[in-house]
Amino acid sequence: MSIQKVFIVGAGLMGSGIAQVCAQCGMRVLLYDVNRQAVERGLDKISWSLGKLIEKGKVTEDQRSVLSRIQIATDFGEAAGVDMAIEAVFEKLEIKQDVFRKLDAACDSKAILASNTSAIPITELAAVTGRPENVLGTHFFSPVPMMPAVEVVRGMLTSGQTLDTAVAFVRRIGKEPIRVQYDVPGFLLNRINLVSYVEAIRLLEKGVGTVEEIDRGVRLAFGRRMGPFETGDMVGLDVSYGALLAIYEESRDSRFYPPRLLRRKVKAGQLGRKTGSGWYAHDAEAGRKD
């Protein structure tokens, strides 16, 4: 089966990016969010990003014609004719399971149901559906239009055919599939990345380094484009916190226990770029303020 039509649940940072890359590659997209304003913000973000890519010559198609392939969905019922649904809602098991139940009821029995979860085991999402063999993880990285890697994650009951279809889908949208053979929470890449994020926060808590020094050092020493706090603000402190909790809950591995400072910032609503402050202060128009 080749994927032609996709239903995306959640129009936030990731869902809007996934909608964009699918539409850029000629697929028809239905974008759904419980929050209507989120869909509108998502569509604005897509227009802005497409504009930049066209300016740089990375997308050659006219902006309006790419956008015409993305439609706003107002109901799960509209997922009836799609080949694949991708869930990108908040990182909470109960919310995601509720979405999977609704997708399972709405989608054709052959359709693939995928999650963009950062850390929740795919098997726990597949378990609430009647088609666990058609459920898997497609874990994109932010910003989606720029980052080439997508983890393709096998749940305990995911079929080989579903994995092959998802790998072909990932290639078709111009990304590189990274196969994950077993759905340990955090999969491959977040497990590696989050350990260093936690360590950076712990070093900050102890006063060994500042946010700016740690980021600058990581950029210069390891050749990364962003330091851990810059990445943390882009990803969202709540998203990393949710991922750490999910990994810690299953593994009880103290390397993933969310540091106190991260927890406090999340409780205080300092979630990064999306709220205007996190590890840095941000300005919606001009980017970082300090």
Ligand SMILES: NC(=O)c1ccc[n+]([C@@H]2O[C@H](COP(=O)([O-])OP(=O)(O)OC[C@H]3O[C@@H](n4cnc5c(N)ncnc54)[C@H](O)[C@@H]3O)[C@@H](O)[C@H]2O)c1
């Ligand atoms: N932020 C990142 O860098 C990143 C990277 C990889 C994976 N992820 C994962 O992707 C998922 C989404 O993250 P995000 O950063 O886009 O979050 P976000 O907060 O930007 O967007 C989530 C969206 O989901 C919507 N939503 C919540 N419940 C819903 C429901 N029941 N039905 C429909 N829509 C609903 C919200 O209104 C919101 O617009 C999470 O599972 C996260 O762990 C995030």
